[in-house]
Amino acid sequence: xxxxxxxxxxxxxAGICMAIKLKEAGYHDFVxxxxxxxxxxxxxxxTYPGCACDVPSHMYSYSFALNPGWSRMxxxxxxxxxxxRACAAAYGVTPHIRYGRRVTSLEYDDxxxxxxxxxEDGETLRPHAVVSAIGALHIPKFPDIPGRxxxxxPAFHSAQWDHSIDLTGKRVAVIGTGASAVQFVPKLAGAAxxxxxxxxxxxxxxxxxxxxFPPTAxxxxxxxxxxxxxxxxxxxxxxxxxxxxAVHPRLMKAQERLALRHLREQVPEPELRRALTPDYVIxxxxxxxxxxxxxxxxxxxxxxxxxxxxxxxxxxxxxxxxVEHPADAIVYGTGFKVVDALTEQHxxxxxxxxxxxxxxxxxxxxxxxxxxGFPNLFFLLGPNTGLGHNSVxxxxxxxxxxxxxxxxxxxRTGARAIxxxxxxxxxxxxxxxxRLDPLVWNAGGCHSWYLDEHGVNRTIxxxxxFEYWARTKRMKPGAFQLIP
Numbered sequence: 395x396x397x398x399x400x401x402x403x404x405x406x407x408a409g410i411c412m413a414i415k416l417k418e419a420g421y422h423d424f425v426x427x428x429x430x431x432x433x434x435x436x437x438x439x440x441t442y443p444g445c446a447c448d449v450p451s452h453m454y455s456y457s458f459a460l461n462p463g464w465s466r467m468x469x470x471x472x473x474x475x476x477x478x479r480a481c482a483a484a485y486g487v488t489p490h491i492r493y494g495r496r497v498t499s500l501e502y503d504d505x506x507x508x509x510x511x512x513x514e515d516g517e518t519l520r521p522h523a524v525v526s527a528i529g530a531l532h533i534p535k536f537p538d539i540p541g542r543x544x545x546x547x548p549a550f551h552s553a554q555w556d557h558s559i560d561l562t563g564k565r566v567a568v569i570g571t572g573a574s575a576v577q578f579v580p581k582l583a584g585a586a587x588x589x590x591x592x593x594x595x596x597x598x599x600x601x602x603x604x605x606x607f608p609p610t611a612x613x614x615x616x617x618x619x620x621x622x623x624x625x626x627x628x629x630x631x632x633x634x635x636x637x638x639x640a641v642h643p644r645l646m647k648a649q650e651r652l653a654l655r656h657l658r659e660q661v662p663e664p665e666l667r668r669a670l671t672p673d674y675v676i677x678x679x680x681x682x683x684x685x686x687x688x689x690x691x692x693x694x695x696x697x698x699x700x701x702x703x704x705x706x707x708x709x710x711x712x713x714x715x716x717v718e719h720p721a722d723a724i725v726y727g728t729g730f731k732v733v734d735a736l737t738e739q740h741x742x743x744x745x746x747x748x749x750x751x752x753x754x755x756x757x758x759x760x761x762x763x764x765x766x767g768f769p770n771l772f773f774l775l776g777p778n779t780g781l782g783h784n785s786v787x788x789x790x791x792x793x794x795x796x797x798x799x800x801x802x803x804x805x806r807t808g809a810r811a812i813x814x815x816x817x818x819x820x821x822x823x824x825x826x827x828x829r830l831d832p833l834v835w836n837a838g839g840c841h842s843w844y845l846d847e848h849g850v851n852r853t854i855x856x857x858x859x860f861e862y863w864a865r866t867k868r869m870k871p872g873a874f875q876l877i878p
Contacts, residue, residue: 397520399423400801401511402527403497406435408774408790409527410478411456413487415794421801424521426487427513429496433482436531437475442555442574443581445471448602448683452621453628453785456481460622462615468604468683499740500524502769507810507877509770522810523770525797526739530775530853533731533738537569541706549724552578559723563587567711567721569703571597573680575727576687582725583690590697590719592711595679595841596672598653602683633858635783638677639833640857650676660688669700679842680782732844732853743768744813757852758823760814760873761866763793764800769811769877772797778826779862780844780853788859792866799869809876818873830856 400421402409405428416424432438447454451464454474459481465473482488496514503510503520511519534551536542542549548559552574566586568579571593583589607615615621638646653676661667670688691698701713711719731738741749747767759765762779763772774793781789800812830851844853855862 397508398425399521400425400523400525401509401519401521402426402525403511404428404435404527404529405433405482405491406437406527406529407456407478407787408529408794409433409435409525410482410487411787411790412525412527412774412794412797413490414456414458414481414485415798417486419798419802424490425519426491427495427497427511427519428491428493429514431493432479433488433491434475434478435529436553437471437478439532440471440553440555440574441557442552442578444577445574446577446604447471447474448573449632449785450628452625453632454787456787457625457791459484460625462621463612464607466604466606468602499742500526500771501742502744502771504744507769523772523801525772525774526776527774530732530780531730534726535729535731536726537703537728539703539706544708545706545721545724546708547721547723549726551726551728553730561586561723564722565720566590567592567719567724568727569724570594570727570729572727572729573682574729576682576684578725578727579696580684580686580690583693583696586695588695588697589690589693590699590711590721591691592699592703592713593669594702595674596670596700597679597682598650598672598676599656599682599684599687600649600653601656602685604685629784629788632784633860636858639783639854640861642833646675646677649681653681657688661692663692666691666698669698677782679844741768741771743771756846756848756850758819760819760822761793761796761862762855763796763866764814764819764874766814766816766819769813770804772800777852778830779855781859782854784859789855789862792863796866796869800874803869803871803874803876807876809878811877812874813877814874818870826856830854 400416402412402424405426409426410433413424413426430438446468448468450467451469455461455477461477495517497511498514499512501510508520508522509524511521511524534553548556550556561582562585564586565588566582568575568589568591571591576599579591615624638649657667657670661670690696699713701715703711704714705712710721739749744767752765752767757777759773759776762776774790775786779789780786804812833856844851846852
């Protein structure tokens with residue numbers, strides 16, 4: 395057995411940020427356990443054609459590691475992955491990463507106040523604290539369609555893109571029309587012999603104001619304060635989009651008008667436009683950004699199917715109208731198991747309590763960071779800390795600062811463990827529910843990946859991101875109990 399003081403699980407944006415700030419605070423006895431062979435998280439795993447961020451790059455990056463050299467307003471996947479690798483190297487984090495270490499269990503030991511972290515290859519570590527930085531978008535979700543296993547052609551999820559398969563000239567079926575699909579569908583259209591897109595619910599789509607930064611602009615952004623000023627401008631522009639989320643759904647009308655105008659301008663054919671018009675309140679699902687998605691669907695070699703898929707056969711898909719759609723390959727753009735990313739883990743806390751028992755009534759945490767019954771265990775991008783309007787990297791930095799405050803309190807007091815009080819967690823989540831319930835995510839008829847099986851939003855922060863920053867700026871010691 396070996397025992398670094400702190401174990402970080404995952405080396406995406408959250409894990410690397412945690413590591414950088416630990417080193418800056420003087421904590422060097424830590425390791426990052428990474429299941430893959432390189433860092434990057436979702437930006438390592440998602441390599442589908444057209445993969446890019448839907449948050450402007452100068453905001454979707456660390457505030458302490460500005461990059462004036464971003465090639466585009468919305469940078470592609472590979473550029474973001476390189477940025478993360480560069481940050482890990484520049485801040486001395488890379489030597490702390492242990493690759494190929496998939497964590498299979500976390501178990502708290504009451505007598506020693508330590509965690510036992512076990513990896514898939516049998517390695518066991520005994521840290522005092524664990525930071526779960528696994529993120530939410532890493533467990534692909536597949537639809538439960540009869541006959542799915544009988545399909546004889548290539549079939550893969552967009553997050554596990556099989557680049558050995560050449561889809562050129564093939565009849566390709568795409569299941570799903572979420573954030574990934576609106577990026578890769580335009581890349582497949584025209585290359586495939588025929589593309590059939592199966593849509594369960596139409597997404598709300600805004601135009602994507604993307605453009606390449608010319609060399610002159612990149613040089614100007616290297617001037618002192620220029621990149622910082624652009625970041626501030628983008629932050630407050632994005633933050634205004636939260637008015638309809640955080641205040642009242644009526645304030646989403648302007649965003650609805652923008653989406654409908656975008657649809658009218660890009661889809662002239664009335665019947666197709668009707669099929670692409672959402673029937674739910676804008677914002678209750680993620681608003682997507684795309685300038686080439688609608689034009690791709692107007693092509694003669696692309697079909698949009700709005701009837702549900704009732705069966706998958708060896709070389710075709712059958713819809714609810716009884717129409718059989720031949721297919722040589724299937725691409726699943728069906729998203730991720732967001733809530734399950736946490737609830738399916740083997741985590742045992744104080745007095746042998748499993749995370750499943752702790753969350754039997756629903757996934758919850760105090761400020762999305764700490765859960766009662768699990769001392770010295772911290773979550774980054776935990777329950778209800780996702781955003782629908784701004785950059786989650788902003789949220790990650792706030793959470794990392796909060797975790798450091800908890801660790802500093804341990805150091806100052808000499809306590810061996812810190813645990814959020816159940817009454818503080820309960821009060822926080824009751825306030826959270828009161829604020830969430832009347833807002834857009836619970837609007838009638840809306841079913842999204844933000845909600846759990848009970849229809850409760852366990853994913854999104856129900857306010858402005860600066861509110862979360864203010865709440866996490868200073869930890870309240872009274873919300874926690876120190877364990878000697």
